[in-house]
Amino acid sequence: MSSAASKRLGFWISFLPPFGWMTVFYLVPLGALLMYAFMRHEYVHVIREFTWENFRQAFTNIGYRNTLIRTLWIANLVTLIDTLLALPVAYFLAFRAGRWKQPLMILVLLPLWSSYLVRVFAWRIILGYNGILNGVLVHTGLLHEPSTLFLYNKFSVVLTLCYIWLPFMILPLTTAFERLPVKLLEASADLGATPFRTLRRVTIPLIMPGLLAGGLSVFSLTMGDYITPSLIGGAGDILIGNLVASEFGVAANWPLGSAFAGVVLVLLFALMAGLSRKGVLENL
């Protein structure tokens, strides 16, 4: 076998299996999902006829529309809060942790490797009427009786989502800080910039790809979550993921469920396309 032919063979052997798998088991299913979104639904049957009806319902039904708006609002809020929480931690890990860095990094990773379900549920034990927070507050005399204000509302949903996805923000941000050339910061200071100006003009632009990468992960994960609202939220706090899950579950209206999923899909693809030009996808 000639070297060129053998090289070509090597390429096809390494390229075809992953390409084939991705096409058959990922891209085709995404296509199937989008096709369902344009199919008609009658009682429990899916009728293979083109219709815009599912999308019309998704955007005009007031309950659905409010859920979509609520999901976007909460996803933005969670991303913002996680950014603020992750910034000092990532900075500390990159510049101040010293010999503690390895164990501290492991502590960031550890929650990701332990049961997602139970970590969500733990907040019910902490925030509930008989929960730990109420126990502490009553015991210390700050409250006369346990409060029901901490659980089954937007506050508990946002808190839990921030908690669950925080490591996805800390990790890329830490990498971004690690790659930050410290000499540039010194140069900026030497040239007379105030610390705030250095932060705004040098530091933030340089860590931006990492920040956006983390933000994309947190935003996307929140957009798709439905376990947290169903365990921690009240009846009025469901997210678009709950609508998808119920249309594919008990409500059994796959075309409508596909339309909800399609809205999330298109939104996230648009976001990714916008961010990929800024080199964000390489920072994940």
Place this chain on the structure above:
Amino acid sequence: MRRLIGLLTIFVYAFMHLPIIVIIIFSFSKGEILSLPIPGWTLDWYRQAINDERLRAGLLNSLKVATVATIVASILGTLGAYAVQRYRFFGRQTFRAAVVIPILLPGIITGVAMLTFFAATDIPLGLLTVMIGHATFGFPVIFNTMAARLSRLPRSLEEAAADLGANPVQAFWRVGLPSIRTALMAGALLAFTLSFDEIIVTIFLTGNQNTLPMEIWARLRFGMTPEINATVTIILLVSGLLVVLSQRLTRE
């Protein structure tokens, strides 16, 4: 400023670990209801968790799924990273971007998309379809670790092997793979744990066989029980050891 960052870091770490500490403490508590004050200490929940038939069946299914999914994802991820790092081809950048989509899109999209696909192709739902789902998001995880390692590995090693008469398969198997083995193990560990803990894709793709997270999910609807705390604490201990191991592997 320096002290403020330190204090904020401590606060965020407390926030990140409070729920896990709560779970661990309550797994040793005598009380059936998870609230303060704690009435006393016991190891009974661990005994119950270990002897629970359905938890054991779930654990076995989860181990099966995670093992198969990790093997498939390791093969696909390694091959894909190799193709992207060692060959220039039309659509290379697009392929690179497309490969990571399954970890960028939320699990619910992957779940319902595959569900419609399996329904349309009449493939019955069961552990096999769960394995396919998990392999699909495990693939980009391994692809990322491997592509990062391969990009730092000099190509000259494999070229030397080729000059000495090895075919591409031999060059990969005898020279390429040994030098990326630790990255592969770290990626595989991560893919394995993600699969082991996965719930959202699994809910849509499983038949009547439950994985461990599915079994926990079924019970959580009626409230948390102490034996779930014990189960999770055991898993936490094992995965803690795995994180330390994978950190060691990626540091090389």
